[in-house]
Amino acid sequence: MEYKLAPSILAADVACLGDQIRQVDEAGADSIHIDVMDGVFVPNLSFGVPVVKGLRKCSKKFFDVHLMIVNPIDHIRDFAEAGADGITVHAEACGDRLYDTIIEMLGNGVSPAVAIRPDTAIDPVVEVLDKLSMVLVMTVYPGYGGQKIITNTFSKIKKLRRVIDEKDLDVDIQVDGGITLENITEVKDAGANVFVAGTQVFSGDISKNVKDFRALLKA
Ligand code: DX5
Ligand code: ZN
Secondary structure: OOOEEEEHHHHHHHHHHHHHHHHHHHHHOEEEEEEEEEEOOOOOOOOHHHHHHHHHHHHEEEEEEEOOOOOOOHHHHHHHHHOOEEEEEHHHHHHHHHHHHHHHHHHHOEEEEEEEOOOOHHHHHHHHHHHHHEEEEOEEEEEEOOOOOOOOHHHHHHHHHHHHHHHHOOEEEEEOOOOOOHHHHHHHHHHEEEEEEOOHHHOHHHHHHHHHHHHHOOO
């Protein structure tokens, strides 16, 4: 299995976002996780399409755009054109339009992923699993960086990994929220293989933090 680190720029210093992205890129990050919040699906506001477009010139790494917005289907094309490589939509935000939203992502040439909040069961993603590149199991309630990991989400990760293996699919399991150098091995052992980390990557020595995470993801 391939293990990947996706630093979340929500925790980066926005005054020098481009430089910080270059730093994580050079230190060995596999992708750049960009959190998009609309103040409706989650209480907070963050980045939008122009930011994704502007940052595209700072790194050639995979841009992993996490949409915490209502009606994501209406915005897929704009994010794809701005330079997203993969887009994650929330199952809770799509309702009965989840399948159509995935088709919209595929039609716009981005890798489709679906996220579930800590209180959402894996059932909606299992139904569409064969169409997905990745499932994001949120390990905190979406909306804010710097929260503590909710460990009862690990059983969902285990269950999902079992289903993916049983169906013999090549689908990544991403985790996002409260991931630290202390808990990453436990989350990895539960079956996750793509790790978003914001606060722990962007506090202190960014390059060292990326390397420390990467070292724990070897083997
Ligand atoms: C939370 C975001 C996360 C967040 C993770 O809603 O989706 O990507 O930035 O940050 P940390 O690692 O600080 O929990
Ligand atoms: Zn995120």
